[in-house]
Amino acid sequence: LDLAEALDLLPKVELHCHVEGTMRPGTVLELARRHGLALPTENLDELYSYTSLNEFLSIFWLVQSTLGGRDDWARLGYESVVDAAAHGRVYAEMFFTPARHLDTGQRLADIVSGLADGIAAAEAETGARAMLIADIDRAFGPAPGLQMVTELGELRRSGSPGIERVLGVGMDSTELGVDPKSFTKAYRAAAGFGFRLTGHQGENSPASAIAEVIDVLGAERIDHGLSLVDDPELVRRFAAERIPLTVCPNSNIRIANAFPALAQHPYPAMRAAGLLATLNTDDPAMTDLDLGYEYASVAEAFDYTFDDMVTIALDGVDATWLADDAKHALR
Ligand code: HPA
Numbered sequence: 001l002d003l004a005e006a007l008d009l010l011p012k013v014e015l016h017c018h019v020e021g022t023m024r025p026g027t028v029l030e031l032a033r034r035h036g037l038a039l040p041t042e043n044l045d046e047l048y049s050y051t052s053l054n055e056f057l058s059i060f061w062l063v064q065s066t067l068g069g070r071d072d073w074a075r076l077g078y079e080s081v082v083d084a085a086a087h088g089r090v091y092a093e094m095f096f097t098p099a100r101h102l103d104t105g106q107r108l109a110d111i112v113s114g115l116a117d118g119i120a121a122a123e124a125e126t127g128a129r130a131m132l133i134a135d136i137d138r139a140f141g142p143a144p145g146l147q148m149v150t151e152l153g154e155l156r157r158s159g160s161p162g163i164e165r166v167l168g169v170g171m172d173s174t175e176l177g178v179d180p181k182s183f184t185k186a187y188r189a190a191a192g193f194g195f196r197l198t199g200h201q202g203e204n205s206p207a208s209a210i211a212e213v214i215d216v217l218g219a220e221r222i223d224h225g226l227s228l229v230d231d232p233e234l235v236r237r238f239a240a241e242r243i244p245l246t247v248c249p250n251s252n253i254r255i256a257n258a259f260p261a262l263a264q265h266p267y268p269a270m271r272a273a274g275l276l277a278t279l280n281t282d283d284p285a286m287t288d289l290d291l292g293y294e295y296a297s298v299a300e301a302f303d304y305t306f307d308d309m310v311t312i313a314l315d316g317v318d319a320t321w322l323a324d325d326a327k328h329a330l331r
């Protein structure tokens with residue numbers, strides 16, 4: 001067993017993975033055909049080529065639009081958990097971002113119950129588990145964000161099927177020209193309904209925006225958080241308070257084009273500064289990644305030992321929103 005194989009087998013959790021970004025290439029093509037959606041090319045290697053976050057997002061939105069209804073979401077939830085389990089993922093808190101589906105008339109209750117059914121079937125088959133985080137799509141602006149959170153709260157109050165899978169609320173999509181504070185109402189409402197809070201920030205926005213997501217929006221975690229390293233004072237605070245960052249090094253290279261190679265990624269500097277920086281894939285099917293490779297490539301690039309990687313995996317468990325006894329069961 002070499003290190004890469006051992007890390008593929010190592011039980012791991014994942015806190016930054018978009019369920020739409022896990023869609024198998026064959027499923028993308030099949031759903032696109034079924035719903036009469038024309039793709040610019042049927043060669044997904046060609047389709048999945050981008051040099052910036054915004055370019056990536058336009059393809060991500062196309063993939064999202066192949067999800068035509070409850071059955072498609074169920075299939076996606078199932079395949080997503082099965083595929084990740086094959087690389088040692090035992091637990092995940094996975095994003096779904098339903099803004100464009102709600103905009104075209106799909107019901108949030110159907111999306112949630114479809115995903116939950118698919119995930120439950122995969123859990124029964126693999127033993128790996130997954131929960132959900134409903135992400136606000138920043139490209140749609142604050143009002144649809146607040147609307148989605150309000151509907152989530154109603155689903156929770158009425159005990160809608162599958163809603164117990166949704167642990168929290170986050171936000172993703174574009175950061176450029178978006179003021180995180182404009183989502184304050186949505187985040188307040190989410191907290192009021194008892195949802196946990198996270199948010200994508202610092203993928204290509206400054207450290208000051210990361211601070212706002214914590215201090216103004218009340219998030220408990222930051223997804224990406226790359227630009228944090230530009231503010232040593234804020235780094236010290238995040239380390240002292242053990243505020244988790246869900247870092248996606250390979251995604252940052254393949255999607256955001258933030259660094260030429262892993263060797264230039266600040267991940268080791270983040271770990272050395274004492275940050276609770278976890279490892280995640282982001283959109284594995286769209287970037288040809290899996291969580292085993294994420295661990296193996298980081299270990300190789302930064303000369304981490306198996307024990308170092310176990311420490312990172314355990315930090316992942318700490319950063320989950322599981323209760324203490326459930327965290328303990330994963331250690
Ligand atoms: N950043 C923002 N939005 C996203 C991402 C990401 O990495 N992946 C899918 N939607």
Ligand code: ZN
Binds near residue numbers: 018
């Ligand atoms: Zn992401």
